[in-house]
Amino acid sequence: MQENNNIQTHPDDEIDLIQLAKTLWEGRKTVIKTTIIFMFIGLFVAIFSEKEYTASCTMVPQSADGGSKLGGSLGGLAAMAGINLGSMGGGSDIPPTLYPKIVNSIPFQKELMKTLLSIEGQKEKVTFAHYYEEIYSPGLFGYVKKYTIGLPGLILGAIRGDRTDAMLASSEDEILSITQEEKELINILSSQLSLEVNDKDGYVSLSARMPQAKAAAQMAKKAQILLQKAITNFKIQKAKEQLMFVEGRYAEKEKEANVAMHKLALFRDGNKNVSTAIAQTELERLTAEYNLVYGVYSELAKQLEKQKIQVKEDTPVFTIIKPIVIPFEKSKPKRATILLIWVVFGGIVGVGIVFGKVFLCTMKSQWTEE
Template sequence: MTDDTKNNQAPLQDDEIDLIALAKTLWDNRKFIIITVGIFMVLGVAVALLTPKEYTATTTMVPQVSKGSTKMGGLSSLAAMAGFNLNDMTGNSGELSPMVYPQIVKSVPFQLELMNTTFHFPGQNEPLTFYTYFNGVKKPGALELVRKYTIGLPGVIIKAIKGDENPVTSDQSTNDYIALTKDQDEIRKILNETVNLEVNDKDGYLTLSATTIDPKLAAQLTTKAQALLQNTITEFKIEKAKVQLEFIQERYNEKKNEFENAQTTLAEFRDRNKNVTSALARTTEEKLQNEYQLAFEVYSQLAQQLEQARIQVKEDTPVFSVLKPVTVPLEDNTSGATTLIIFTFLGGVVAVGWIFLKEFLRTVKDRWGQERENKQKTV
């Protein structure tokens, strides 16, 4: 019993000695730790001051549920509890799933439209497009210049030696493809990181956001992206109904002219033959009357179809219920205090890690030397 107690106490005493030794090592190197943490704090303050503030404006929307997707009713809800999405399996051919909306926001036509839209940029008296601002007005910040002439210096030298390559010209004369210039592609990448759309499939709502260096610009960009997204989805959903409406409208205009001509011809004939009672006149009048009646029936039917087509376009037009409208953000995304805390913690970790590593290497070196001395004594 006494031996077991002694055996159990021995490791505890060794552990206490190790902890005391570690604490003593840190205390002996306290000056190094303080200096290291101070350097990292200065770096943290520099990063917090040089990093431009970013603001994010958001809006939350709920897309309209189509009639086709509500036919399943409770069966769809029960299937969703089991992990199946019957709405996707039984969707209409003309229906656009909200899961595809982020791909629309990231698409080239969408970003080109945003790129060529005017906004009120900070420090500018007149509205400018994204392309004009980032291609000729915006000046690189301090961090961008440091990154360009340090990490990106080899690329700058290579570009200066080779010179500017021939730019890719944009050819919009065909619908088969879209060709971008290098400047357009660079700005498209900026927009790709600036504007984002998240789909909450569980709760059924969309969150559209834009992050820029100016709060009002972020709100403008979010508002424009929201309107552009709604227009794009609307054009897709009403495309079929709109084509049908245009076709019926053309036929309606043709038959309307035919009906009016038949009506005018019949009226003129009756005015010219008021007192004529011949069989030929009555036969001609009946013929004109039949042509008028046929034109009227076709015209009347097309008028009804035209009205139905207009109603169909209205029904197919999606409606987005805005749960959270776009507001100008008041607080930036990055916090200087948070950056300073992170760098301070990182400085402490680096200092302590370096001390322990140095002690570990010294211990390994001492043991290595002892092993060599023991081998030499044994020989």
């Protein structure tokens, strides 16, 4: 009995597949027309999509291990002078996983907007901000995209109105602020600049995209320089502060040593032939005072040189594995890929329309019968 059921089910399955194939064959014109329409749309998108060039670099951040530590023979003398240098040492490393946070920070991006770019048709270099505010034209597809996909954003922006004044902060508050124009430029910059950190292999890849090849290389180079500068400043900040501290104490002790030396010299000149106990005691006191001050001063001079070396040791080194070069070929658009995607998408939509019509007709007939 079970075998009969299986035999009956099998022909039903074959009938269903044949019916599906028959339905698809009968609606082949719809599929072909839909695919052709989408093919022309894809061709339009591929032809009028804006060109983009990508420039990138790969670097490995490194820093010197160890380094000189202050202290040593200065301990007792520095303690007498009220100076505590025992905790001085190198700065802390910033993990590469935080590099994207630096790149996406407002100060970094505002500084990057000032990058001078060589733009075709311009006699002089212009900044990134000036290029996108005054020169840049998105092209035909860009305008179509702006007023179709981007239309809701334009409508919301018009409803909300100009928020420039709301985004401005008083300079007296010392709070970082941006204008509406800067916000739009930051959005553009964020979409064009990317940073990838490979924790496993320990390298960082930085890339920039621009409508022109040389401008892309210039943006990538500027971003690389700013990133290295930011990381270096973070790394040596503590060592530089300690250097400034030692320099300040060194200048103070230098003045005190000069004053003590001057007093001792005056006393000796004024008491050459005097051999009283009081004069001898005063001479010993001035000599001891001078020796103490001069001892601290000489040790601070040594530590000043050590701290200068510490700053250099803490300065990270960036090994450039792949330097930035002006791209020869555009990275976008990939016209063949775009066209293929639209053709496949059109075929899927066409098949969906064919089976959708059949489904609607079936539902309509069932509704009528009921």
